[in-house]
Amino acid sequence: MPTQIPHVNYLVLGDRPHLVANECLSCKARFFDRRNACANCSGTEFKTVDIGTSGIVRSFTIVTFAAPGVPVPFVAAIIDCEGTSVRGNIVNADPTPEKITLGMKVRLVTTSLGSDDDGVEAIGFGFEPA
């Protein structure tokens, strides 16, 4: 019985947590979800590749008004992780425009989403200032 489960299946836990993607064998387009065929070239063969864990903030917003049940404020961002665009929250930083800046260097970290009745802890990811 595993004691941890990733929030999403493209997060790999362990000693060196990182994200993975399905890379199209013919055009190298990367997808975090499974694709029936490549959105870029319609190729149907993919391999799993590791995504770099450091990156820069290419865009962000500080969400102060969200759907019910979503805690605010939080920083949603688009991170350029060594050439692959990744979506994630910026964590371990004040959610203010003074602290979060475009071009800021960040690195992947894991966060706990809590445990279920069987004691399995869900682990999510975010990015913190590097």
Place this chain on the structure above:
Amino acid sequence: MAADDIYILGIYMTKFGKHTDKDVVDLASEAVLAALKDAGVTMKDMGIMAAGCLMGQGSIGQMIQKQVGQTGIPVYNVANACATGATALRTAIMAVKAGECDMGLAVGVEKLAGVGLLGGGGRPKTDGNKWSPAGRFGAVAPTDGRIGTDTMPGTFAQVGMEYGHKYGGATFELFARISEKNHFHSTLNPLAAYSKAMSVEEIMGDIMISYPNTRPMCSANCDGAAAAVVVSGTKLKTLSLEQQRRAIKVSASILTSDPYQEACQVLPDVNTLTRIAAKQAYEKAGVSPQDLNLIELHDCFATAELVHYDNLMLCPEGGAVDFFNSGATWRTGSSPVNVSGGLESKGHPIAATGIANIWEVCHHLRGEAGPRQIEGAKVGLAHVIGLGSACGIHILEKSAL
């Protein structure tokens, strides 16, 4: 007028705002009957109908027919996110262009007053208290709020901020000043949901929704409908001189979807499909961005308006901030943008928007826009983006008569 040209013969938009006494069918019927009257024709003249109501039932077209005339014509119920209205219009245009009929009707309607935040949330947390992966990402919990944001204000905030990262100068205050312009423009539009001027200080000091978009920088959810009658050039020649004089030429009707881009899986790309649609539209119409006397573009958020200056090639690539700062997009400028007040003040009843923006342009080209008339307007452009994505662009020209 060439035989294969397409014209808007009649068009109408309802007042946008809160219509507590009317349902979507009432609102759509008001728009249809008024557009037919404006065109000087009746339901019996229509050979096709295309209708959209994004949040409503699938058979909105037939529901409207029950109120305005069940003539047995084909109905196309369309849905294309915020581009639904433009898609309905383009469907009617395609039918006429294909020679299936010589007149067609398009209508879009929505009731959105008071619905609040759009997008976001996801499946509710299960009470089983056991993590179990689901969906294409094998997620054990909702991703909205934990892995970025699904809300519309947040998504479009990132669209604007990304432009700032690429080219610089896109500050909170700049976006607020874009909103100030549109709210100022709305004071001249009696059909706008909100028609109150707001200062930059008021806009920046209002409730923050998703930085840098405060509440007045977000499109206003409201009720409304718009409808248009299109006609072939051949048929128009047989109509009265007055109908010919008021007819507006559809010089380009373009619809695109979003081509693959590296980052489109993490942030919808609203740029590439708009740029492609704009290029096609200018080529088709034989006009340049500088020829446009007015532009109604999809300012679903102030952060979106900025990027579309660039996407519609109103300014050099990367030059949207300087372009706005030059004053070009105010109603007194060289490229007046959203003189209706835009979605931020006129309102955004989703499926109505893509026809209402065409109504605005037609109104000016006909010289019927009253106090907000852009004097001597001959050519205008209407643009919408539906997230997912779809982009509709129409270029319209004043009748030569």
